[in-house]
Amino acid sequence: MSIALARPATDSTIGRMSAGEVSGNIYRNSELGFRYEFPAGWHVSDQPKTAEHQFGWKDDPSGKSAIERCSKTLLLVTKHNEGVRINGFDPMALVIAVDPGCFPPIPFPQSPGDQKAVVDVVMQVLNHLKTPEVAAKSTSRVHPFAYAGHVIVEFSQSLSVAIHESGARGLENILSSVAVTSTDRYWTIWIFVAGNDADLGTLKSSKIFFESQSSQGNQR
Secondary structure: OOOOOOOOHHHOOHHHOOOOEEEOOEEEEOOOOEEEEOOOOOEEOOOOOHHHHOOEEOOOOOOOOOOOOOEEEEEEEEOOOOOOOOOOOOOEEEEEEEOHHHOOOOOOOOOOOOHHHHHHHHHHHHHHEEOOOEEEOOOOEEEEEEEOOEEEEEEEEEEEEEEEEOOEEEEEEEEEEEEEEEEOOEEEEEEEEEOOHHHHHHHHOOEEEEOOOOOOOOOO
16 A cells, blocks of 8 residues: 655745736736736735734745745735724735645635545645634535636635734634635645624635636635
């Protein structure tokens, strides 16, 4: 009996992948074959620092550092400019490319009805997501669908996040929505996080275009 093993992180080429480009409120990555229209008036971080926003991707969930990374942050967008003091959580959209070869083989679903593959993808992503001190307030609501020749696995969840501001401690309720699809040899992941339904709705109604389509955007 043979056991399939994850490819070592040092074999991943994701670090050499194009970071893409931003024009106005459009992010485009020709290498991955998509563009993303984020909310107009929101602010792009020139050097995304996901740790500061407490959400991101853990290349190694065990905490060991990989010599070369298995993920690449492509875009970080927040509703407010960096440094602006707000009351509550600043809504954000984070786009990450991940090399699935860095963990044990998980076939990406070929159709929305491929339930086992859908569940495997959700569990793998949840295992690698980096979040602050957080407790799930609800189970993940999973919604796989087909769009523009791609299968997209979307799952949403309510969370309670520990906050530490001005010496005070407390919990803040936030909402999250994650969308995953296979683009070329990598997975592309959109992570939307907001403090209320209105802001999350704005993020979920933003559009994703794939090279194979002409004019129709993804309204989720």
